[in-house]
Amino acid sequence: MNTRLPYTADKRTKYRRQSGIEKTTETIQDEVDDLVEKEERNDRVRASVSRLINLGPQL
Structure with a gap:
């Protein structure tokens, strides 16, 4: 089981959000x-x- 996947997905989501901002x-x-x-x-x-x-009257 890959325990890094949720962290990577969360990091990717934060990056996308930051990029959008x-x-x-x-x-x-x-x-x-x-x-x-x-x-x-x-x-x-x-x-x-x-x-x-202002010049109007002078013309």
Whole structure:
């Protein structure tokens, strides 16, 4: 009888779970990075629109 099998199966399950968590973490980090980039772009657009609105009376 192989007594190492349950330990190996348990270890394999833990590895898969850890791997899944790491992939999820990477996905979340990528999404956060994308959101930060979009927010920075949004801030630039908002500032440009504000400048144009303020220049409106001068045009």
